Amino acid sequence: MKGMSRIVKTVTNFVYGFIIIFGFYIIVHGHLTPGGGFQGGAVAGSAFALLLVSYGSLNSKKFLKDDIFSLFENFGLTLFIILGFSGLGITFFYNFLANSGGWFGDAALIGVNPGDMNTGGVIPLMNIAVGLEVLSAFGVIVLTMARGAEFTKKKEKS
Amino acid sequence: MSLSNHIPILIIAIPLLAAFLVPLVSRINKQATGILTTLALGVSLILTIVLTAKILSVGPQVYVFGATSSSLTLPSGLKFPIRIMLEVDAMSIFMGIITAVVSFLGAIYSLSFIKKYDGVDKYYSLLLLLTVGMFGMEFTGDIFNFFVFLEIASIASVALISFRGIDFGEPAEAGFKYMVVSSISALMVLFAVGIFYGQYDLLNFAAIASVIKYSQLDKIALGLLIPVLAMKAGAVPMHMWTPDAYSEAPAPITMILVAASQASLYALFRVVFSLYNISLNALTIGWIIIIFGLLSMFIGVTMAIVQKDIKRLMAYHAVSQTGYMLLGVGVGLAVLANPEALKDYGITAMEGGIFHIMNHAMYKGLLFLTAGALFFRTGTRDLNKMGGLAHYMKYTTIFFIIGAAAIAGLPPFNGFASKLLIYESVYRFNPLLSIIAMVVSILTLASFVKVFHSAFLGPKLPQFKDVKETPRSMVFAMAVLSCIIVFFGLFPDLIVKNLVHPAVISLIEQLQYTGTVLGGM
Amino acid sequence: MKKIIFGIAFIIFFSFLVVSAINMRTFGEPTLSEMDDYFIENAQSETGANNVVTSIVFDYRGFDTLGEATVLFTAVVGVVALFRGVKK
């Protein structure tokens, strides 16, 4: 599909950075505030959809390369399953970092508390892995379907 | 060794890890993806066999995710489980073996079958994900987890059915039909999960089974689950997707799809036997399943005889063979209430039905692989265009004869073993049913003689003169399947006694299933 | 003729759903909620995360989320496999 008017392009150039940052905020604070890997990834994924719509699928090849997305997606997923495997000493999805004092290991104060980033054990790492995966999955799906729509517009009888 | 009690999750996690790595590996070199896939499925096949030995000796295995120990089902004095757990008893590992064997041979077969198409790494990734979906459906003990893995298997099989969609229109249409059917069935399973969660606030099969009161809502949940899972398994009233999906998918994928639809058949038995066992009036539900079975048998065969596309013909036979399984287990369910009838012929009927699941997966897989071999060499699936192929493709002809004889239930092959069990037990339950089953078996033989005559016999046709035998990897896969068929056919009681019988007992005794979770170990 | 069969099937299906909606417990008062109360009380101490829903999604029911990410990955591979011929 063709790109949109100059105004939309300039606004998109300005706005899409903030959308991605907001998406990362939701991903990283998944274990404290409402949100998490999936929601944050979806918000950041919408920034790619915005870029695609405003610049059109024909000339968005320059900056929306889908092999980088699929690379990120595979990396996010392999990180996620390695986190699952790493608890294998005890059981598959064992939260080995919780309350262990190390990374993200502090114990959360019970009851209502202002929220301390360094808690949650494996959960923040999984949030980041899933957020990365969902973010790049949306990128790839939106890009491929936009190009596919372009490709299937021509009606051939086969 | 600490890893020995992690086997159930390793069977699922290793192909999953391989599925994620295949796109990365394919960036390095293309051939490695096939080898990685075959390796991963080989490892999970070996682990499945080790787990079978463990289960048959020790008893059902439970694997709890994220708990401090892999068998801690009830944390710190609670009366109900809160984490997801894999519960592998004799019946689920029986289905696990079928999935492992079929997907391993499918991967070997497609090493050379799929070279013609591009996007080979995506094909292998989807094949691994389909296998993971089936393993997950069979091993999980959590109803929501069953929905998630049912969805993985559906989406992977839809993507594989419409894999050739870029240059042909029909695979896309078949994929669309299958997608609509599996979406509806997955969502109604989710609705039933909502009903169970709303009432009992539990998500574990065994926990719900121990607390179920068969209220009005539970009847509705059962009324939703049975038609929906039967639809996924390809039983008659909703079997329209089966011929299209099986004929348009690549041959090794069709073989795995047969095992995938049997995984949802297993889910149907699991829901009926382990969730509702004593509390439902078994006679009516048994008769409903028997009627599903009869319809599937009869309509499947009558539609198959008129077909001229070899894979559509075999697909309709798959529908009719599913009818046998439903008949066998339906009779077992119908007599669940009175113990002496159960002892007398109910258990043998169920043994016949469940043994038929494995036999069917083997010989139907072999038949689809031979059809794939014909398509691989001649490029067509239309029986009228084929002819005289026996001259060129000797091995495929032998494999086809073995497969056709097995499906028709001729004595030395495994089809006969399970059908005999079904005939004799169903006869004592109700003679008419067993007569219909025999008539259907004869019609099956008739249609396969027709296929054999038009595809293999006859003069050498000019356009097939450069046809050679299929490559080694395809011949190997078909050879292994026919050895299994012949072995099961010659020693059926060996398989029935120590593999099928424990599976039937684990289905019938609900307490054994709930005991492993709620009774600790 | 096909329309009538579809119509009857739709009516039966829909009546199943409506009866189950009517018989379900009243909205807002869960009769049984021990599993959820256990999560609300123990999520903070066991997983250390303030957000109970995220601790369920990633720790208590982490295997669901792994299946979940696999579903999304399957969809992406499926869509890319379907449009692999597109050169643009």
Added chain:
Amino acid sequence: MIGNLAYVAVVIFIGLGIYSLMFKKNLIKIAIGIVLIENGVNLFLITLGYRKGAVAPIYTQSPSGQAMVLPTPQALTLTSIVIGIATTALILSIAMIIYKHYGTLDTDQVRRLKG
């Protein structure tokens, strides 16, 4: 009856989805029907998890002293929403390919596999 009016509304929503799935002729309308059922069942799961006068189950700066809503349906719905995205993406791409090969989206013409 008044107590579970919410469920009846959700079930009517699902019924609309099933209606448009069964009786509509256009492939895209069938895809919309599936999305409707998907959202309807998710809504059903969420309405099961509500507790009257309760607050979201998050401990960061939440008003203390109030009961908390059931967290499990929210976790289940999170999963089934992403499954909904996956099925919708796949169904729409298949519809696109059917449109390329058949030139039409009407289910009566998209009928090459018969018998």
